[in-house]
Amino acid sequence: MARIPAFLRGAAIAGACSWLASANAVQAATYGAGIENSQWYLSESVFECTLVHQVPGYGRAVFRHRAGESLSFFLESETPMMRPGRGMLVVEAPSWRPGTAPRPLGRVNVDDSRRPVSLDSRLAMSMVQGLLEGMDPTVTRESWYDSSPVRVKVSNINFAGQFSGYRACTSGLLPVNYDQVKRSRIPFSSGSTSLSGADRELLDDIVAYVQADSTVERIFVDGHTDSSGSRIDNRALSEERANVVAEYLIGEGVDADIVTVRAHADQYPVSGSPADNRRTTIRLQREGERPDLQQASGYDAATPNT
Incomplete structure (x- = not known):
């Protein structure tokens, strides 16, 4: 400059x-x-x-x-x-x-x-x-x-x-605020269910926030895949991706009773790029908050946009 x-x-x-x-x-x-x-x-x-x-x-x-x-x-x-x-x-x-x-x-x-x-x-x-x-x-x-x-x-x-x-x-502030973690996304490589170091850091921040905020009543963990592979295989892969995230959160101290795991395979793509669709999303819900639209499947329509 x-x-x-x-x-x-x-x-x-x-x-x-x-x-x-x-x-x-x-x-x-x-x-x-x-x-x-x-x-x-x-x-x-x-x-x-x-x-x-x-x-x-x-x-x-x-x-x-x-x-x-x-x-x-x-x-x-x-x-x-x-x-x-x-x-x-x-x-x-x-x-x-x-x-x-x-x-x-x-x-x-x-x-x-x-x-x-x-x-x-x-x-x-x-x-x-x-x-x-x-x-x-x-x-x-x-x-x-x-x-x-x-x-x-x-x-x-x-x-x-x-x-x-x-x-x-x-000096005693949390590393993140609610707006920064209420919707989060963990990306995955093709066929992978492994968490990277950056993924664990993000999940650690979510754990720290949830443990401090007693008004968080639900955590929705949604697994997704791209469209390659069979629907059956993708369903299993999306469930495994959601489970690996949920298990990490629970293992670090989040109450298992507030965690809801859902698997959607390739049903809800967010773009035409396969890399964008291979993901697990995490959405926090506080007391008094409700999704605007809940489909019959129990899937929150807002989740894929996280």
């Missing part, structure tokens, strides 16, 4: 600072907690770690780290305050630290949802660094109702102490 010349980077920063100064010059609506009411709340589990900050008059600022994912950040508000478009994110010194120049982090997308600003790991970590330095990350965007700016400030007060707890929480 080509490097941006220093004079262009300087111009971009100067432009951002100028834009911020203009926003401050107009009567900006600023939302943010003061020294007396700035609080951070840590919510921790093996599934996710969140740091929540109430922004008086606006809503919430949330750092979120789900198992199997990276840190993210979002603003949440029940009432739209900012017009959809491109806003500016900076870290700036609080009012009691005059003379420190704001540091632009970049433009951010603002939409009209309940979470108008959602940031990826890179920007979220830049915000964290600013907070730990005693700065206040601030998003500025035109108001929903007119052209005056709206500023949402994230206070650094009481952040550092809770961030230490957050870091401890992330």
Whole structure:
């Protein structure tokens, strides 16, 4: 990737600072907690770690780290305050630290949802660094109702102490989250029923998740083959493929009573490629979840798409 010349980077920063100064010059609506009411709340589990900050008059600022994912950040508000478009994110010194120049982090997308600003790991970590330095990350965007700016400030007060707890929480997260393992696929070579090292790693992640989430009530393990060979042989092969996966899960500690094994031979191809059809799929079902369509054979129509 080509490097941006220093004079262009300087111009971009100067432009951002100028834009911020203009926003401050107009009567900006600023939302943010003061020294007396700035609080951070840590919510921790093996599934996710969140740091929540109430922004008086606006809503919430949330750092979120789900198992199997990276840190993210979002603003949440029940009432739209900012017009959809491109806003500016900076870290700036609080009012009691005059003379420190704001540091632009970049433009951010603002939409009209309940979470108008959602940031990826890179920007979220830049915000964290600013907070730990005693700065206040601030998003500025035109108001929903007119052209005056709206500023949402994230206070650094009481952040550092809770961030230490957050870091401890992330060290205990599961390797995956539900969305990542609720539908999984184990591929097989032609005629094979052997699990590879990568297959075992995936199954180990599923075991870890299921053992932690007591709401998982069923695990459907479905064996499939390509269309080569006889229907009888393929039926037996698909059953063996499903059994080898189910036996691994049970051998690693999954309750056998929640595992349902089904064999479908070549009945449900997912593509014209034989390699795609030689597979065993694993689908987790939580309490309260039900498939939209269940065929008379007991086959879940959604399973082949896993």
